[in-house]
Amino acid sequence: MSSSSQDRRQHTRHKTYRVEVRLATPDAFRASYLRDVSSGGIFVRSLRPLPQATRVVVQLSVAEKLVTLPGSVVRVEAKGFGIRFDPLDAEQQAAVDALVSSTAGQAPEQSIATQLSEAHGVIEAYEETLALLRESEMEAVQRVEAGDLERRTLVALLKETDATLKRQEAECARLTEVLRASERRLRAMEDELSQRAKDERQRVEQLTAARGVITRTTAEYEALTREFEQRLAERDAQESALRASLGAELAVLQRALSEQPVVEQLRDEVRELSSQLDDERLKSMALQRALERFAAMGGTIPKQAEADATRS
Numbered sequence: 001m002s003s004s005s006q007d008r009r010q011h012t013r014h015k016t017y018r019v020e021v022r023l024a025t026p027d028a029f030r031a032s033y034l035r036d037v038s039s040g041g042i043f044v045r046s047l048r049p050l051p052q053a054t055r056v057v058v059q060l061s062v063a064e065k066l067v068t069l070p071g072s073v074v075r076v077e078a079k080g081f082g083i084r085f086d087p088l089d090a091e092q093q094a095a096v097d098a099l100v101s102s103t104a105g106q107a108p109e110q111s112i113a114t115q116l117s118e119a120h121g122v123i124e125a126y127e128e129t130l131a132l133l134r135e136s137e138m139e140a141v142q143r144v145e146a147g148d149l150e151r152r153t154l155v156a157l158l159k160e161t162d163a164t165l166k167r168q169e170a171e172c173a174r175l176t177e178v179l180r181a182s183e184r185r186l187r188a189m190e191d192e193l194s195q196r197a198k199d200e201r202q203r204v205e206q207l208t209a210a211r212g213v214i215t216r217t218t219a220e221y222e223a224l225t226r227e228f229e230q231r232l233a234e235r236d237a238q239e240s241a242l243r244a245s246l247g248a249e250l251a252v253l254q255r256a257l258s259e260q261p262v263v264e265q266l267r268d269e270v271r272e273l274s275s276q277l278d279d280e281r282l283k284s285m286a287l288q289r290a291l292e293r294f295a296a297m298g299g300t301i302p303k304q305a306e307a308d309a310t311r312s
Contacts, residue, residue, distance in 0.1 A: 019103065020134070022059040025050065031138035033130060037103055039096055041071065041084040046135060049073075049081035056083060060099060067095040221298070228294060235287065242280065249273060 021044055023030040035043045042058065050073045058069040069092055075082035088096065249269065
């Protein structure tokens with residue numbers, strides 16, 4: 001036998017009218033009216049029944065007290081679906097039994113069943129229509145709540161976006177100020193680099209001019225060196241000739257010493273030679289002073305010239 005048949009045998013169902021029920025499913029909330037109720041379950045009016053085996057949480061108002069009852073869909077019909085309660089605790093079962101007792105008196109008496117059958121059909125159709133309207137109302141409420149939630153979400157997003165925009169504007173202003181400061185520093189660095197380049201150009205010009213001076217000075221130094229070497233060579237030649245001349249004259253003097261008559265002549269010649277030697281000493285002193293000036297200018301005196309000047 002099916003579970004629904006066993007459920008009908010175990011619990012007596014009682015017709016009830018205009019008893020509101022709320023269902024919480026995994027997908028959404030629903031609101032409708034009961035068609036009948038028993039101690040083990042209920043039948044909910046609905047033109048869009050839930051699938052079988054759907055888990056639900058039933059909320060019933062019993063004696064102005066809201067009772068929550070877990071269960072699942074066990075039977076599906078064209079005009080509704082049956083729900084079997086999970087095992088209930090004592091308080092929940094007492095509430096269900098109280099609801100069953102309160103609706104038991106709503107069943108029509110057998111003596112007037114024939115007279116009220118048509119009225120019952122009208123009432124049932126009315127209840128089904130009312131259940132459908134109740135479901136539509138619940139869905140409309142859910143859509144309104146969803147719309148309100150979406151509106152609040154959009155408002156929150158708008159506020160967050162506005163705050164983000166303000167932060168971005170502040171950051172943009174800060175970055176703009178940083179950029180301006182960087183531009184000022186860049187201009188200052190460009191001015192400094194331009195001044196440095198100008199100074200470097202001036203230094204290059206000065207170094208170029210100094211190089212020209214050094215080149216001219218070097219050329220003059222080399223010319224002086226060549227002139228000095230030439231003069232030294234001339235002096236050496238003159239000294240060699242003078243020594244040869246003095247040697248010859250000394251030889252003549254030695255021969256003349258042996259001849260007394262020519263003593264006076266020799267004295268005159270000696271005086272003349274002494275005068276010539278004095279001239280040579282003056283020339284040597286002048287040459288020594290020239291060498292000293294040349295050395296003070298940074299020139300290098302040849303060793304032979306220095307020895308000759310010292311010897312003189």
